[in-house]
Amino acid sequence: MNFDKITKNLEKLGYKVSVFESKEKAVEYLNIYIHDVSVGFGGSMSVKEMGLYESLREHNETYWHWLLDKNLSVDETRKKALTTDVYISSVNGISEDGEIINIDGTGNRIAAICYGHKKVYFIVGKNKIAPDFDSAMSRARNIAAVKNTNRFKSKTPCVANGDKCYDCKSKERMCRGFSIFYYPPYGCEYEVILINENLGF
Numbered sequence: 051m052n053f054d055k056i057t058k059n060l061e062k063l064g065y066k067v068s069v070f071e072s073k074e075k076a077v078e079y080l081n082i083y084i085h086d087v088s089v090g091f092g093g094s095m096s097v098k099e100m101g102l103y104e105s106l107r108e109h110n111e112t113y114w115h116w117l118l119d120k121n122l123s124v125d126e127t128r129k130k131a132l133t134t135d136v137y138i139s140s141v142n143g144i145s146e147d148g149e150i151i152n153i154d155g156t157g158n159r160i161a162a163i164c165y166g167h168k169k170v171y172f173i174v175g176k177n178k179i180a181p182d183f184d185s186a187m188s189r190a191r192n193i194a195a196v197k198n199t200n201r202f203k204s205k206t207p208c209v210a211n212g213d214k215c216y217d218c219k220s221k222e223r224m225c226r227g228f229s230i231f232y233y234p235p236y237g238c239e240y241e242v243i244l245i246n247e248n249l250g251f
Contacts, residue, residue: 051176053244059148064234066241073100076245080138080171085109089138090131091116092159095198096140096173096250110136115158128158137162140173140250143190144242145183150231151190153198155224163229169239175249191215191225197251199224 057067070076077100089106091097091114103114113131115124122130131137139159143151150172154160163170178194180186192214199222200209206223207216215225234240 051179051246053246056144056146056148056179057244059146060242063148063232064240065148066239067244068241069244069246071246073245073247073249076100076173076243077102077105080243081105081109084136084171087111087136088134089113089136090134090162090167092131092137092139092162094138094140094173094250096175097138099249100173102138102173128156132158132162132166135168136171137167137169138171138173139163140175141178142194142251143180143186143188144172144174144178145180145186147182149183149186150229150242151186152229153190153195153225154227154229157227160227160229163231164235165237167238169241172240172242173249174242174244176244176246177248178250190228194251195225 053069057069060067068079084106086109088111091103093116097103103112103117106112113127113134115127118127141150142153152160180189195215196208199206204222204224206220207218
């Protein structure tokens with residue numbers, strides 16, 4: 051995939067952008083630049099598929115509520131991740147113009163990417179990229195959110211039908227909050243890691 055357009059647009063908006071042909075090369079890079087700091091992770095199938103947490107925890111203080119290894123509860127781990135030096139998140143959709151969309155059920159990932167860290171990394175597999183804002187939002191709602199909700203076998207219309215978001219009123223609804231970055235927020239360095247592989251939802 052050619053990342054020239056999205057790279058140019060993201061850099062214009064103020065993001066640092068790094069491009070890799072494989073998840074292994076991306077992990078190698080991140081291990082060099084994330085060293086001896088505290089690192090929080092959002093829920094992310096991309097991170098899981100990369101083995102990134104396991105790699106970074108060898109030489110950093112890491113917090114991920116998907117893998118509890120510090121005698122902390124899920125909620126305690128989420129709160130610790132909010133105050134780390136570095137935070138790592140994937141995205142649910144990103145337009146070639148640079149708008150970044152995330153959907154959250156608990157809100158910890160949305161909170162963390164917006165404020166409180168020295169640096170935030172967005173992990174982006176090529177499957178997350180859409181031509182424009184509307185298609186990026188559609189991807190986030192109708193592909194990423196549906197697959198993520200299905201992972202929990204929730205009793206929602208999207209799981210029952212397996213096709214799209216129904217904007218339901220279910221108590222088990224996972225897509226409870228959205229974040230849209232038109233520009234990177236003030237006060238933090240943001241880097242987008244573009245990877246020429248399909249990763250996550």
